[in-house]
Amino acid sequence: LKTRILLLCLSLFLLTSQVIHAQERLQVTASFTILADVAKQVAGDAADVASLMPIDADPHTFSPTPQDLIALANSNLILVNGINFEEGLMESIENAGSEMNIVVVSECVPILPIGASAHHETEETHEEHEAEVSVIETDSSETAARCATYETELGIETSDDHDEASLGHLYEINCGEHHEESGEEHEAGSCDPHVWTNPENVMLWTLRIRDALSQADPTNAETYAANASAYLETLRALDANELLPLVETLPVESRVLVTNHETLGYFAVHYGFELIGVVLEGGTTVAEPSAAEVAALIDTIRSADVHAIFAENTTSTTLIQRVAEDTDITIVTLYSDSLGDAESSASTYLDYMRYNVQTIVTALTSSD
Numbered sequence: 001l002k003t004r005i006l007l008l009c010l011s012l013f014l015l016t017s018q019v020i021h022a023q024e025r026l027q028v029t030a031s032f033t034i035l036a037d038v039a040k041q042v043a044g045d046a047a048d049v050a051s052l053m054p055i056d057a058d059p060h061t062f063s064p065t066p067q068d069l070i071a072l073a074n075s076n077l078i079l080v081n082g083i084n085f086e087e088g089l090m091e092s093i094e095n096a097g098s099e100m101n102i103v104v105v106s107e108c109v110p111i112l113p114i115g116a117s118a119h120h121e122t123e124e125t126h127e128e129h130e131a132e133v134s135v136i137e138t139d140s141s142e143t144a145a146r147c148a149t150y151e152t153e154l155g156i157e158t159s160d161d162h163d164e165a166s167l168g169h170l171y172e173i174n175c176g177e178h179h180e181e182s183g184e185e186h187e188a189g190s191c192d193p194h195v196w197t198n199p200e201n202v203m204l205w206t207l208r209i210r211d212a213l214s215q216a217d218p219t220n221a222e223t224y225a226a227n228a229s230a231y232l233e234t235l236r237a238l239d240a241n242e243l244l245p246l247v248e249t250l251p252v253e254s255r256v257l258v259t260n261h262e263t264l265g266y267f268a269v270h271y272g273f274e275l276i277g278v279v280l281e282g283g284t285t286v287a288e289p290s291a292a293e294v295a296a297l298i299d300t301i302r303s304a305d306v307h308a309i310f311a312e313n314t315t316s317t318t319l320i321q322r323v324a325e326d327t328d329i330t331i332v333t334l335y336s337d338s339l340g341d342a343e344s345s346a347s348t349y350l351d352y353m354r355y356n357v358q359t360i361v362t363a364l365t366s367s368d
């Protein structure tokens, strides 16, 4: 009997050594601050969540230090947005060659092409950039099944939701990679990574994070499930009771945006805004527009009678300042690819959305 008990204990030990030990807390690293905040809501007090990138860092250009890579390797779980958003980070992880437990939280999100927005008129003035679409072989059916359960759980039908605009789910399409050096704009990487500007996509993140945490730390699965459903309710209420009513105070014809880089595509489709111009094209911040492109943007702004242009907390504003001076319009700063610090109006994702929607509605209201 003693031997049996010993064997039982040994096999239990071997089983549990795949996951963390009961007395240890799960260590989670999220690539950027917005994702880290959402992960913290799901983790609650049961796991430790850190953001790799600091506040106000630009995730498009962030490259980790060797110490960052060691910290990543010591995490039980790494959460990334994906869609080529963390370009420098993923390249460094690949080069480091170490095996890390990485979860792409946007895998069930219907992906929009860069430059997607609501169309107020039926004119064909809007050019869509064709994305390279190909099926990713690995784990595709498993992921598809998981995404289908998420849609049922949330009571949404994402495949029909954005039928016109969407390229498909991330697991079905190949978003390619940015080739900054090639000088061929829009050649590849035509998927828009800024999915969190639509709270529905953050609901999909929440479910993916819940399942990733539960798999790595089954002891606390119930806690993660309870935290996730509470947060889902909060996100639903934020969107339906606060943000949508606020947007609806703006007449449809005033819902027109010019931004610094293309961060608001998902926002625009969800809330019915039209994106008429952007300073830095291509969905990233590394673009260097030509003098002709800047001149064309200035023309667009003048002819559309735009009175505000939206800048970001994470990128330099030299060029946007020039555009604003030339067109005599106000620059209004939004939080884009990072939260603000603890004292700011955007220290959590919920406040980030509140601040941005309030700021956009105020700027576009006063311009009437």
Ligand SMILES: [Zn+2]
Binding pocket: 060, 194, 261, 262, 263, 283, 284, 285, 336, 337
């Ligand atoms: Zn960005």
